[in-house]
Amino acid sequence: MRASAMLLAALTLFLWAADVARQLQLGVADSGLAFYAVAGVAGVVVAVAVARQARGDRLALLIALWLLLSVLDDLAVDWPESRSATTVWMPAHGLVPSAYALMVLGYPSGRLRGRDDRLLIALAAVVGLVWMGAPLLFFRPTGCATCAPRVASWLYTGTTFDYLPVGQVSWAAFIVLGIAFVGLLVRRLRAAPPGARVTLLPLGLAVFFTAAEFVAQRVVWLGGWRSPGGVLDWIDRANALVLPLAILLGLAAIRRRRGPLGDFVVELSRARPGNAQPALARAVGDPTLELALWIPERGEYVDEAGMPIDVSAIPEGRALTAIGPPGEPLAALIHDERLLGQRSLLEAAGSAARLALENARLQAELRAQLTELRSSRTRIVEAADAERRRLERDLHDGAQQRLLALGLALQLMRESDVDSELLRQAEIELQTALRELRDLARGIHPTILSERGIGPAMRSLADRAAIPVTVEAGDERFPPAIETAAYFVVAEALANIAKHAEASAAAVTFARRNGRVLLEISDNGCGGAVARSGGGLRGLEDRVAAAGGSLRIHSEPGAGTVLRVELPCG
Amino acid sequence: MRLIIADDSAVVRDGLQHALEAHGHDVAATAADADELLEAVEHSPPNVALVDIRMPPTYTSEGLRAASAIRLRHPEVAVLVLSQYVEVDYALRLLRESPTRSGYLLKDRITQLAMLLDALERLDQGETVVDAELVDVLLHRPTTARRLADLTEREREVLGLVAQGLSDRAVAERLWLTQKTVETHVRHILAKLALPPDSDHNRRVLAVLTYLRVVDA
Numbered sequence: 076m077r078a079s080a081m082l083l084a085a086l087t088l089f090l091w092a093a094d095v096a097r098q099l100q101l102g103v104a105d106s107g108l109a110f111y112a113v114a115g116v117a118g119v120v121v122a123v124a125v126a127r128q129a130r131g132d133r134l135a136l137l138i139a140l141w142l143l144l145s146v147l148d149d150l151a152v153d154w155p156e157s158r159s160a161t162t163v164w165m166p167a168h169g170l171v172p173s174a175y176a177l178m179v180l181g182y183p184s185g186r187l188r189g190r191d192d193r194l195l196i197a198l199a200a201v202v203g204l205v206w207m208g209a210p211l212l213f214f215r216p217t218g219c220a221t222c223a224p225r226v227a228s229w230l231y232t233g234t235t236f237d238y239l240p241v242g243q244v245s246w247a248a249f250i251v252l253g254i255a256f257v258g259l260l261v262r263r264l265r266a267a268p269p270g271a272r273v274t275l276l277p278l279g280l281a282v283f284f285t286a287a288e289f290v291a292q293r294v295v296w297l298g299g300w301r302s303p304g305g306v307l308d309w310i311d312r313a314n315a316l317v318l319p320l321a322i323l324l325g326l327a328a329i330r331r332r333r334g335p336l337g338d339f340v341v342e343l344s345r346a347r348p349g350n351a352q353p354a355l356a357r358a359v360g361d362p363t364l365e366l367a368l369w370i371p372e373r374g375e376y377v378d379e380a381g382m383p384i385d386v387s388a389i390p391e392g393r394a395l396t397a398i399g400p401p402g403e404p405l406a407a408l409i410h411d412e413r414l415l416g417q418r419s420l421l422e423a424a425g426s427a428a429r430l431a432l433e434n435a436r437l438q439a440e441l442r443a444q445l446t447e448l449r450s451s452r453t454r455i456v457e458a459a460d461a462e463r464r465r466l467e468r469d470l471h472d473g474a475q476q477r478l479l480a481l482g483l484a485l486q487l488m489r490e491s492d493v494d495s496e497l498l499r500q501a502e503i504e505l506q507t508a509l510r511e512l513r514d515l516a517r518g519i520h521p522t523i524l525s526e527r528g529i530g531p532a533m534r535s536l537a538d539r540a541a542i543p544v545t546v547e548a549g550d551e552r553f554p555p556a557i558e559t560a561a562y563f564v565v566a567e568a569l570a571n572i573a574k575h576a577e578a579s580a581a582a583v584t585f586a587r588r589n590g591r592v593l594l595e596i597s598d599n600g601c602g603g604a605v606a607r608s609g610g611g612l613r614g615l616e617d618r619v620a621a622a623g624g625s626l627r628i629h630s631e632p633g634a635g636t637v638l639r640v641e642l643p644c645g
Numbered sequence: 646m647r648l649i650i651a652d653d654s655a656v657v658r659d660g661l662q663h664a665l666e667a668h669g670h671d672v673a674a675t676a677a678d679a680d681e682l683l684e685a686v687e688h689s690p691p692n693v694a695l696v697d698i699r700m701p702p703t704y705t706s707e708g709l710r711a712a713s714a715i716r717l718r719h720p721e722v723a724v725l726v727l728s729q730y731v732e733v734d735y736a737l738r739l740l741r742e743s744p745t746r747s748g749y750l751l752k753d754r755i756t757q758l759a760m761l762l763d764a765l766e767r768l769d770q771g772e773t774v775v776d777a778e779l780v781d782v783l784l785h786r787p788t789t790a791r792r793l794a795d796l797t798e799r800e801r802e803v804l805g806l807v808a809q810g811l812s813d814r815a816v817a818e819r820l821w822l823t824q825k826t827v828e829t830h831v832r833h834i835l836a837k838l839a840l841p842p843d844s845d846h847n848r849r850v851l852a853v854l855t856y857l858r859v860v861d862a
Contacts (some may be wrong), residue, residue, distance in 0.1 A: 120695060124690070188738070198802075470705065471699065471704075472653075472654065475729065475752075476654035476656050476657045477656055477757055479654075479656075479657050479660070479752065479753070479756060480654075480656040480657050480659070480660035482753075482755065482756025483657075483660035483661060483663070483664045483755060483756060483758070484660060485756070486664065486756065486757075486758045487664055487667055490667070502756065505756060506753065506756055506757070509753045509756065510753065512731065513730060513753065517730050518729075518730070521730075522699065522704075522705055522706075522730065523730075523732050523734060523735070525705060526703075526705035526706050526707075527734060531732075531734045533732075534734060535732055535733065535734060538733050538782055538783065538785070539782065539787070541787065542787055542788075543786070543787055545787030546789075580788075594736070595797065
């Protein structure tokens with residue numbers, strides 16, 4: 076779209092230059108030519124400037140189209156004997172009014188808004204084509220005696236088109252359409268909010284200026300008078316400059332409006348949560364503006380400080396603009412009633428605020444969810460640990476003690492008269508059962524951990540390790556969640572080392588550093604632990620994460636494995 | 646001999662009382678927690694107090710604290726701490742506070758009455774008792790094996806028994822050696838491990854256990 080607008084603009088500029096050259100060559104150049112040349116360049120410049128604007132390409136295309144048709148119109152005048160120029164000129168000339176209306180009504184977005192607009196332009200195009208197309212098909216052009224007569228020469232009168240019945244009817248139609256056009260424009264100006272009106276006004280004035288000049292010209296012309304000093308001719312020439320100027324002015328007004336909004340978006344993105352209202356008030360230009368945030372859970376609006384706002388009792392002279400999809404507001408602006416005319420500004424400001432607000436709300440929600448997730452994971456692990464402790468206690472208090480008592484009884488039976496091989500066998504079985512139960516219970520939860528802390532518990536693990544394990548740790552106590560996490564990490568890591576690492580020694584260090592606990596388990600084995608990590612290491616990661624810590628593995632093949640765990644001190 | 650049994654499990658308490666009385670001992674009192682135990686000892690000091698390490702209210706190591714308290718107030722009363730699990734840490738803590746007349750046995754041993762009775766006997770005679778399994782754990786660690794490389798197999802055997810708290814004479818009996826031979830072995834062992842010669846075999850136990858516990862970096 077932008078490329079075609081640029082192409083049309085370039086073509087227009089080229090034809091314009093050719094036309095100016097032609098006029099100089101013909102010697103018909105007068106003081107108006109300079110004006111004409113400047114107007115052409117100005118029009119093209121405006122078209123290019125509009126095309127370069129964000130979302131301006133559609134409007135630029137319409138402007139370029141109008142300019143092109145206009146210059147084609149002029150070209151034919153300067154090459155009156157050229158049949159091809161005339162053939163091009165006539166439809167171009169017929170379409171200039173509709174292109175003009177299209178551009179004006181399409182401003183500023185480049186799109187037509189209503190059915191009325193579309194109908195008017197279609198009618199103008201049809202009338203224009205009939206007006207210029209009929210002579211093209213049926214008549215010899217004026218001043219071209221050598222031109223071949225057209226198909227239906229019976230209509231040919233030998234005079235200029237304007238006096239033909241087709242021309243008269245077309246003119247009558249154009250006058251009606253012109254009045255309708257002005258009417259549409261007035262309606263649009265009246266309906267526009269003050270903010271939009273400012274941007275529409277220059278164009279509207281330009282159109283009224285053009286219309287007034289046109290009417291004046293016809294009146295003077297029909298009356299056979301001359302305007303004093305040829306003033307109307309000058310105004311006619313000025314027309315070509317007025318429209319580009321008006322478009323530029325209007326766009327500048329839009330930009331001026333958009334400026335504070337842009338600043339607002341930037342300001343909003345920098346503002347701390349809860350500081351949107353002043354920025355919003357500045358952007359909209361209403362210091363009394365209040366921002367009301369909708370809280371779905373409570374079904375009411377609150378201000379940024381969280382105080383409820385009663386939107387059902389808005390005082391006289393104030394108005395409410397809701398932001399967000401209908402039915403599920405995100406926020407509302409309570410502002411001066413007179414600002415209602417600037418709905419687009421309010422909505423734009425609101426949308427910008429909405430982006431920031433929604434963002435803030437999503438982030439807050441996400442943070443809350445993450446926190447909840449983390450704490451629920453911690454709760455699960457803590458519950459599991461508590462369950463393990465309880466299980467160990469139950470085993471210890473119940474089964475283990477009962478089996479011990481049973482063992483005592485068996486011995487006494489054997490020592491008394493019922494000595495038998497069977498009883499001895501039962502005793503051996505019982506001792507095996509006791510040993511297995513003891514290992515099981517200890518694995519579920521080591522008492523030494525809760526009683527003596529992580530240091531002694533890790534040394535106890537080292538006592539049982541298959542390879543020499545040095546333990547560097549004090550007897551300082553830490554919160555149970557931290558100690559348990561660290562203990563199971565060391566237990567699992569030592570088991571992994573024994574199973575996979577082919578190491579001859581391992582070292583465990585546990586130290587407090589910068590308010591965190593650093594746990595490191597290293598071995599001198601074959602490394603490559605990540606590849607063969609399986610579920611064990613991942614389970615450890617979960618456990619450490621649940622305690623609010625992190626776990627990292629450095630395990631280059633052939634260079635041993637280092638497991639580094641950081642935990643909060645609690 | 647006169648005994649006091651402290652265990653929070655009634656089944657074990659009664660079973661033990663029954664078994665020990667069946668072997669001619671006088672169970673003067675039983676206690677379900679540390680307070681009851683200390684009260685009973687205060688009331689009528691026994692020869693040996695059998696104390697479960699895990700008792701109310703925290704079910705962790707009340708037994709150890711009670712043992713220290715008894716040894717402090719009644720040096721003539723021996724204490725045998727029964728532990729559900731082998732924890733070197735607990736044993737060392739017990740022996741450090743009171744190197745003589747202290748015993749640390751795995752609770753499972755009460756199903757091997759001969760071992761329990763032997764331990765009571767030795768404690769009553771003023772010896773130190775450390776569970777064989779605990780010594781086993783320490784002796785069979787790879788790091789220990791490396792440090793004990795200079796020792797002959799017989800010397801390692803002697804070291805294990807010394808660590809269990811056996812006197813030279815008891816070691817001699819166990820290994821079918823003369824006491825003199827055992828004493829020579831012990832002197833060699835201590836020299837090889839660079840431990841100070843100490844004729845008191847109870848203090849020796851702590852030194853040896855401590856030595857065994859250390860892991861070379």
